[in-house]
Amino acid sequence: MVVANSAGGETRVTLHYDGGRHRYAPWQAQPGSPVQRLAPDQVTLAPDGQAATIRLPAAPVQLLIAQPPESLDDVLAPFEARVRAGQLQRVDVGHSLARRPIASYWHRPPAARGTIVLITRQHPPETTGPQAFAHFTDLILGDSVAARAFRANHALMIVPLANPDGFVLGHWRHNLGGVDLNRDWGPFTQPETRALGEAMVRAAGVAPILAVIDFHSTQRDVVYAPPRPSGPDLGEAMLQAIASDLDGASIRIDRAHNPGNGVLKSSARDRFGVGALTWEVGDDSPAERTRRLAEAAALALMASARSERTMR
Template identity: 30%
Template structure:
């Protein structure tokens, strides 16, 4: 029944799109728009279809991705190239943000939602977007050179990760280990920065959800800071080593999806049980690596899962176990983040639960102090600035010092 409902909804969305445009059965249409094409043929571009509306605006319909065995669906990522007459002034309306979350409708938008534009897909600037009453986004742009890229946030692509890996692979403080493959066969890796013998170990994971590039930029900032080989970096690496899963959902990143893997698995859910290796090989790879580390007596002392959302909070979950020591450590982590990074948003309330998330799963099943750090996708309060690759890399660099003080005099 749910699949039939989604099919009906899709057909209605198509009919709605046709109603907005100038196309009707048997009608001849004159093409008078300065728009040539919306290009999505490149890495990380978002799936979409589009029409020129009777209002002259370009109506873009983003394609939902769907969770397996669930009514949940997600949209929140857009990244495409506008090809148009040089100097063209165009209005765009982005549709299909009626997400379903835990069986209930919701939206990833609010009145602070922003976007980025670029002529070369590398140097980006912020644009303000209007959130409409019907849960769409409306904005105008000038396509000065005939080509303009539009994105939700500054993209971090699989090719960017490969460039980082090539740059650091020969460093004696780096070890890159393949731990498995994605559904589509892309290799998954753990990058270790520092000595195996370091007294403390921290695990970072980024990009469980493909639309959330902030975690990738934070990881890059942290890695590059630790490898600077100055006195501060050497001091940090004497105290801890860092293990990084830099891009958990590579298939989704390449395809330009929002939340799930290509078989509908949410990589930040169902950590309360062993993952199905057929449906969720990405989590199976990480779990197998974790189990091996535990068996070797080298389990991470801290795990931080990096995400983007509209709040920017530290998610400290509270499963039904003895939490006194764990909560004390999370309070210490929050303090260190506030003192040594631009983080100011605080942590979730004392009643917060997120069953099945990696924070709860690693704490309950592996005894690892784990949490989820959301990065605000609209505004960085601690910097009074918009989120950008530069600002997120700064957080990664600052995180090195925060971790140094978190582990100072720690019993674990």
């Protein structure tokens, strides 16, 4: 990063990307004003996308350049509150390379018909996917009649931070070992994927896994969903809810299945024979749209679970 000041007081910040391209639109906040995206003429991209220059007008305030502050404790706090309330049980399924706990949160009814696995933050800088994850889990863990009925018959394995080292250290995609965790569900060379994969196998031994939903972010709204297997597929109803035209903007559904590529959805489908989805929320998708889609998907999942046809 290079910071320069012009004679008129304007500040220019140039970001250089080593092995990557500019992706996230910059935002700014003035004291007492809401956060706003910078105007298009304030951001200039290099032709190859590997550098971006941001122009900031002179202002009589201190300039701070940062991400919105969010700590590991902030990410886990909503689930820790549910643990204290007796709704969830925390299980540290293992430790990262830096010995940070890999936290999972469980709901285990006495006679569960199956297990739903919800996971996010394999890739540290992605924020919109975790937002959808938060809305989705809030609804499923809520106090509605539908949510209580769903939880009476289904176990939940919830993983809000699959890559704790990468998150804390500000990595782009990798864990501390320099590995993209969402290419390691098969080799299982890293402690995070190994611990979470073993936890899923143990869960399946108690109550069969019925759906695996992995929340991410990318440049656009897209759901990667391998072809429906012969087994139960609660994720299919959820997929249709996500794909529904809630506000006039369609969502791309990609049905490609790439066994052996180390991606969680492919590994889970082949290991457990169920519907597994990678839900990618667009980097710039409106927050309200993301909330509505997440809640519609959660409602569809719970409604589908009431049908005996989806059960083993």
